[in-house]
Amino acid sequence: MVEVRFRCHKLAKGFGEGEAVVSKDPICFYLVDPKTGIVKERGHQLEGKSIARKVLIFPTGKASSAVQMDGLVKLLIKNNAPKAMIVTDVEPVLLGSAVLTKIPLVDRLEKNPFEAVDSGDFVRVDADNESVIVMKKD
Amino acid sequence: MELLVAIGEAFDAPRMIPVNRAHAASSGQEGDLYFVEILAKGNASCKVTTTTNPIADFEYFQQYVTKEPDEASVAWRTKNYYKQIGAVMSLSCIPYLAENIPEYGEHVAFSESSATPYVNSVIGALTNRESIQTALAAGVLGETPEYGMHLKENRKGTALVRVEAELSDGFSYSLLGQYVGKKIASGIPVFTGIPKRPRIDQYINLCAMLNVTGAIAMFHIPGITVEAKTEEEAFGGDKPKETITVTERELRQTQDELQTATGPVSVVILGCPHYNLDQMADLAKLVKGKKVRGGMTFWVNTSATTKLMADRAGHTKTIQDSGAQVIVDTCIDMFCWNNLRDRTGMTDSPKCAYYRRFGPVKVGTMEECVAAAME
Numbered sequence: 001m002v003e004v005r006f007r008c009h010k011l012a013k014g015f016g017e018g019e020a021v022v023s024k025d026p027i028c029f030y031l032v033d034p035k036t037g038i039v040k041e042r043g044h045q046l047e048g049k050s051i052a053r054k055v056l057i058f059p060t061g062k063a064s065s066a067v068q069m070d071g072l073v074k075l076l077i078k079n080n081a082p083k084a085m086i087v088t089d090v091e092p093v094l095l096g097s098a099v100l101t102k103i104p105l106v107d108r109l110e111k112n113p114f115e116a117v118d119s120g121d122f123v124r125v126d127a128d129n130e131s132v133i134v135m136k137k138d
Numbered sequence: 139m140e141l142l143v144a145i146g147e148a149f150d151a152p153r154m155i156p157v158n159r160a161h162a163a164s165s166g167q168e169g170d171l172y173f174v175e176i177l178a179k180g181n182a183s184c185k186v187t188t189t190t191n192p193i194a195d196f197e198y199f200q201q202y203v204t205k206e207p208d209e210a211s212v213a214w215r216t217k218n219y220y221k222q223i224g225a226v227m228s229l230s231c232i233p234y235l236a237e238n239i240p241e242y243g244e245h246v247a248f249s250e251s252s253a254t255p256y257v258n259s260v261i262g263a264l265t266n267r268e269s270i271q272t273a274l275a276a277g278v279l280g281e282t283p284e285y286g287m288h289l290k291e292n293r294k295g296t297a298l299v300r301v302e303a304e305l306s307d308g309f310s311y312s313l314l315g316q317y318v319g320k321k322i323a324s325g326i327p328v329f330t331g332i333p334k335r336p337r338i339d340q341y342i343n344l345c346a347m348l349n350v351t352g353a354i355a356m357f358h359i360p361g362i363t364v365e366a367k368t369e370e371e372a373f374g375g376d377k378p379k380e381t382i383t384v385t386e387r388e389l390r391q392t393q394d395e396l397q398t399a400t401g402p403v404s405v406v407i408l409g410c411p412h413y414n415l416d417q418m419a420d421l422a423k424l425v426k427g428k429k430v431r432g433g434m435t436f437w438v439n440t441s442a443t444t445k446l447m448a449d450r451a452g453h454t455k456t457i458q459d460s461g462a463q464v465i466v467d468t469c470i471d472m473f474c475w476n477n478l479r480d481r482t483g484m485t486d487s488p489k490c491a492y493y494r495r496f497g498p499v500k501v502g503t504m505e506e507c508v509a510a511a512m513e
Contacts, residue, residue: 011148026323026353030493043395060324062353065249066191066270067471067493069169077168089324091353092145092286093249096269099144100173 002136007110008086010127011095014104016084017124020117020134021046021054028063029071029097037080052080055123057113060087061094069097076101084125086113086132106132141275146283155245155284159187160277161233163250163270164220166193166213166472173271177278178219188277189228189238191250191270192412192439192469193217199474209473223278229467230441231411232342234261237443242364245288247276251349251489252342252411258356260341262364264288267355287355293365294374295358296325298381301332303389308417309486309503311340313389315347316396316488319354321382328358328372335362339417343487346411350489396491399498405483406462406511408504409439410470410490415447421504422453428512430461435478436511442466460512471495484510 023046031041037052052075061068075081084104087094098105104127109116117123122135146154164170193213221227228237234256240246240263248257249268257263266286268276276282286292299318305311318327327348336344336359348354358365358372366372408421418440430436438457440448445466448454454464468474470487475495483496486507491499500510 009148012144060353062319062323063350064163064165064251064493065254065268065273065349066163066165066170067167069173069269069271070165070167071169073169073172074167090148091324092149092266092272093269093353095145095148096141096272097169099141100169100271 008106009108012098012105018083020121020123023058026062030067034074056082057086060089072101149285151283151285154281160247162274163191166216171216174219183224185280189226189233195467247273249273252346255345295328295372298378300383312343315344317392319348319352403484406436410487413440418448418453422456425460436462
């Protein structure tokens with residue numbers, strides 16, 4: 001197994017690890033089923049796929065200022081929230097929601113995360129030490 | 139404070155700056171309750187005017203609070219905590235028209251999809267795309283971290299949007315926002331080809347939809363919105379990072395993307411975002427002398443302040459005489475609509491279609507909604 005370490009920039013503190021799920025589409029957590037962690041938004045790249053306890057790599061958040069937090073809290077209550085999040089273009093609604101739900105969030109990965117990580121890789125996000133470790137699946 | 143400092147640090151904000159007003163887009167759901175409960179239990183109170191978004195008119199919807207007592211009680215508790223901490227119970231998603239109006243050049247913290255771009259673009263106040271919680275924290279503290287949209291250099295256009303479609307009504311502005319939000323996702327669009335100043339409700343629809351399919355805090359319409367007289371000024375001397383063109387074709391495709399129903403409907407919900415007085419007047423004119431068909435329910439959501447004015451103008455009575463119901467304080471994404479799950483609905487709001495609680499959906503103009511429901 002190939003293991004690569006990248007520097008990154010801390011947005012919301014904490015440590016989280018898990019299987020990577022990569023989405024080129026922005027994510028609205030309100031349009032994820034809290035009971036299963038499955039994305040239900042029509043036409044979304046992750047439609048029908050689970051983000052439960054995964055490390056999510058996606059460009060940015062989107063949608064209403066209210067529901068991003070509601071979506072994440074509902075997922076947390078059911079233990080289906082992501083373990084950590086890596087974004088390329090942070091926006092404040094997502095960041096505020098991550099800080100309050102204590103889900104580690106980082107950006108500015110030293111390599112383009114969409115090239116560095118594939119869905120199925122195992123990823124460790126250590127926001128406090130601004131480090132991301134990617135273990136490539138074989 | 140910890141929340142705002144974390145945000146400030148993440149965005150490399152050098153300091154906190156004072157704000158005189160905030161708008162918390164209270165949703166009455168778990169995430170909202172979580173934070174406002176912490177504040178209320180810690181005896182926090184709003185230092186500056188802090189308005190609230192629609193939750194639900196519990197008195198009106200009493201009869202519907204049967205299927206999901208948990209969801210209703212979360213909403214009820216959330217609403218009470220907002221009152222407890224001294225928020226203004228505007229319960230409106232268009233507070234910038236009446237209860238909480240920022241000034242040009244004023245630093246504020248406004249959450250709510252339509253509110254953030256409206257106050258930045260149309261009024262020329264300065265706010266980031268706040269979440270409920272960061273806006274509420276700013277309301278309690280009277281300050282916000284200085285980053286992003288509070289700085290002049292971040293208010294330049296990033297994407298050129300050439301509009302080659304005729305934007306003849308409020309609905310077409312919704313479709314424009316929906317398409318552009320999805321296409322550019324973030325950044326600041328600069329619209330050209332919009333020949334005349336949009337009506338307030340058209341602005342509202344555009345603003346709301348830009349933040350359903352995207353995360354967009356501001357836009358410019360050179361020569362019309364306050365911060366740019368020309369296209370050059372809108373881009374602040376930079377070149378657009380991307381250019382897109384929107385024709386009738388894109389708008390029709392966008393409309394089709396959302397529709398999941400074709401046949402007859404049995405529910406119509408209008409007023410997402412809340413209808414303003416112009417829309418109440420338009421609707422009253424349209425429904426005058428008509429009647430809602432049997433087996434059909436027809437709701438119009440608006441703010442309490444707007445309804446007061448609509449009452450005085452006679453619009454409310456005209457609308458109610460048709461069999462439609464005028465609701466205040468309520469969001470379309472609430473427990474009180476859950477009993478519509480099995481019914482096919484129609485709305486003039488792609489946002490309502492997106493977050494709807496009813497079953498299959500059709501979207502169309504206000505006129506088309508009225509035609510589908512009344513005779």
